Amino acid sequence: VTQTVTAPAHVAPPGRMARFRDSALEASRGTPGRMRLVSAGLVILCLLLGLAGEQAFRATRGSLDRAAANAAQVVRLGELQISLVSADADATNAFLVGGLEPAEQRAHYDAAAQRAAELVAQAARAQPADVQALAALNTAIQAYTGQIELARANNRQGLPVGAQYLRNASSGLRTDALPLLESLTAANQQRVQTEFTHARQAWIALTGVGLLALAGLVLASIWLARRTHRYLNLPLVGAGVVILVTLIAGAVGLLTLGGSVGSVRDGPYTDVQALSEARVEAFDAKANESLTLISRGSGAAFEKAWQVSSATTTRLVEPYPVIKTQWAEYVSAHRAIRALDDSGRWDRAVAAATSRADNSANAKFDAFDDSTSRALTQSAAATDRDLQSAGAWLSLATWLAVAAGLLASLLSWWGLAQRLEEYR
Amino acid sequence: MSAFRAVAATFTAFTVAALGACRSSGYDATPLPKASASATASPSASAATPAVTCANAVQSYTPPSAVPTNLSGYPTVDKIRTRGRLIVGGSATSMLLAARNPISGQIEGFDVDLARQVAKAIFGDPDKIERRVVTTADRIPVLQDGSVDLVISAMTMTCDRWQQVAFSAEYYRAGQKVLVPLGSKATSLDDLGGQRVCAPGGSTSLDKLKTFPDVKFVTAATHTGCLVKFQQGEADAITGDDTVLAGLAAQDPYAKVVGDAFTSEPYGIGVPAGSKDLVRYVNAVLAKTISDGAWKASYNHWLAPALGPAPTPPTPVYGR
Numbered sequence: 001v002t003q004t005v006t007a008p009a010h011v012a013p014p015g016r017m018a019r020f021r022d023s024a025l026e027a028s029r030g031t032p033g034r035m036r037l038v039s040a041g042l043v044i045l046c047l048l049l050g051l052a053g054e055q056a057f058r059a060t061r062g063s064l065d066r067a068a069a070n071a072a073q074v075v076r077l078g079e080l081q082i083s084l085v086s087a088d089a090d091a092t093n094a095f096l097v098g099g100l101e102p103a104e105q106r107a108h109y110d111a112a113a114q115r116a117a118e119l120v121a122q123a124a125r126a127q128p129a130d131v132q133a134l135a136a137l138n139t140a141i142q143a144y145t146g147q148i149e150l151a152r153a154n155n156r157q158g159l160p161v162g163a164q165y166l167r168n169a170s171s172g173l174r175t176d177a178l179p180l181l182e183s184l185t186a187a188n189q190q191r192v193q194t195e196f197t198h199a200r201q202a203w204i205a206l207t208g209v210g211l212l213a214l215a216g217l218v219l220a221s222i223w224l225a226r227r228t229h230r231y232l233n234l235p236l237v238g239a240g241v242v243i244l245v246t247l248i249a250g251a252v253g254l255l256t257l258g259g260s261v262g263s264v265r266d267g268p269y270t271d272v273q274a275l276s277e278a279r280v281e282a283f284d285a286k287a288n289e290s291l292t293l294i295s296r297g298s299g300a301a302f303e304k305a306w307q308v309s310s311a312t313t314t315r316l317v318e319p320y321p322v323i324k325t326q327w328a329e330y331v332s333a334h335r336a337i338r339a340l341d342d343s344g345r346w347d348r349a350v351a352a353a354t355s356r357a358d359n360s361a362n363a364k365f366d367a368f369d370d371s372t373s374r375a376l377t378q379s380a381a382a383t384d385r386d387l388q389s390a391g392a393w394l395s396l397a398t399w400l401a402v403a404a405g406l407l408a409s410l411l412s413w414w415g416l417a418q419r420l421e422e423y424r
Numbered sequence: 425m426s427a428f429r430a431v432a433a434t435f436t437a438f439t440v441a442a443l444g445a446c447r448s449s450g451y452d453a454t455p456l457p458k459a460s461a462s463a464t465a466s467p468s469a470s471a472a473t474p475a476v477t478c479a480n481a482v483q484s485y486t487p488p489s490a491v492p493t494n495l496s497g498y499p500t501v502d503k504i505r506t507r508g509r510l511i512v513g514g515s516a517t518s519m520l521l522a523a524r525n526p527i528s529g530q531i532e533g534f535d536v537d538l539a540r541q542v543a544k545a546i547f548g549d550p551d552k553i554e555r556r557v558v559t560t561a562d563r564i565p566v567l568q569d570g571s572v573d574l575v576i577s578a579m580t581m582t583c584d585r586w587q588q589v590a591f592s593a594e595y596y597r598a599g600q601k602v603l604v605p606l607g608s609k610a611t612s613l614d615d616l617g618g619q620r621v622c623a624p625g626g627s628t629s630l631d632k633l634k635t636f637p638d639v640k641f642v643t644a645a646t647h648t649g650c651l652v653k654f655q656q657g658e659a660d661a662i663t664g665d666d667t668v669l670a671g672l673a674a675q676d677p678y679a680k681v682v683g684d685a686f687t688s689e690p691y692g693i694g695v696p697a698g699s700k701d702l703v704r705y706v707n708a709v710l711a712k713t714i715s716d717g718a719w720k721a722s723y724n725h726w727l728a729p730a731l732g733p734a735p736t737p738p739t740p741v742y743g744r
Binding site for chain 1: 450451452453454455456457508509511513516517518519523524525526527528529530554555556557558559562566571572646648649651652655672675676
């Protein structure tokens, strides 16, 4: 059956590559040659199936981890925005009262500004793709705190220009820093959704690849049956069973996981998004309350901004009865402050807005702050926990997929080796 | 043979699919928001409108001989008395004229004293005032929409503005000067060619500044906004009325007001155009304030340290 190919005498002796090619050509001649090719193809096909399974499980694991990390980044950015806005509310309120700012308020401002700086560093470490935007944000924050220090230095000397520095700082924060934060939050929310989609679609890739492997095996069996007139090759059937089991178990596992991811997305993660946004909007409304008063009669734009933020918060906290009530109480306290200011009693409006007594607007806002903060922490922890538990089996599945690929390729090689034996 | 081809094709498709599954986990960089076109767009910096001619910009409506106590002919004043407070628009940052004292939190100055005189005449209580803080460019709009009764805010009486609002009789004669850094040799806008000079949007100072084509102009919402730009190196000088500049120089020991006044700025109290009765009432209060020495006392308290002892108050011109 084998033929020898001899090189013509006048040609120089063939190199190693040429010799390899020649022997490969020789090995693929005729039916046994083809069998060797089919055997090699099936072995590689099964190994690739193992690798594809490993890839699918590992990528899903990665998607879940990244979804959790991105969700944490969304929460972190929300807290960062709140730190900045509440630092600004502190600074604005201090100027509203007149005189030196109370030491407690100054300490609160300092803590909020420090927290913002820490969160920028943490956010930059958590997501390299955010670094450029965070660097721009850092610049804006530095400009803001610098202007606030100038405002303080001037205020300390009793110079009215201090109030102008405060106004510039506050408007700079709103035109430079907050749009950056909104862009960052939107990008990270988008990333969470992308990873959720990937995790939910992983079964499609695995099923597609598995069906291709199965088709390869079936076609090879048919070809082999026609050539050898033997219809049952047990090792090849075994390989088929291994592939089928891998395919079904993997697809079912990933489909179930997709369902769990869907419940996280529609459950705790929806709460994370709603509460985080509600808090950001609420703190912005609070800062606008002070800015309306400090503008003294020309703050209509700030009150309008308050109404927009307040409406958004009201809509977002609708599903949470306790928080909803707390927010409604703050809203009515704010209305009372506006009523005082609008009827010309600015001094009393300021007193009401800056009071820290029980039942004051500040006390009501603090109650809202406390419960939203607690609820947000719980939802963020639940998101993380549920995503981790949904993918707990993926590490084991990764190794099993590799083992299944190896087993199927061994069986395929064995099955074709039995037939090749018959040609010796 | 065809089965063999099919096996080969399956193999190729499989490889492509397997490679496709290897997805990169890197994200695109978070986009930066687009920079807004202009952060400091002044609301209505009037582009040097052609001067409307009128016989006399300082001419106001004739007041009664004394501040009236019976308000039967003064419906606007009666409405204010019924309301219980006088709503006055003005600055909160113009030191010496109307600025919030950072220590007490109260707004005080020469313009504020005048408002207190009007409130005292209407209510017998100078404290019955609601102050609305308005920017330079918003002084006319708040009078036009009726959200304030009066604007007392270093407002120059011009024929242009008479088209939109009414004015009381002149209560002070200021003049435009320049404020420069301590070491500067400049004494007028002519010496500031190529430099950036700041004036508030919607002010007569800005209109005048625009007539010096060699000087680059920078705007802010108020004169104090100009001082911030001056201190942060965004403006080389500030131009405005001597009264306003005196208040700015008092806050910055590295600034000085130089040269002679190169314009004449008669200040009037702004009143909504339709309220002629209120103008006549305010003019009566103004005449009394000047005659009983309150005007001079207020001037000496606020402006004399920066501008020298009180000049003779302007002689009111009536008959409009």
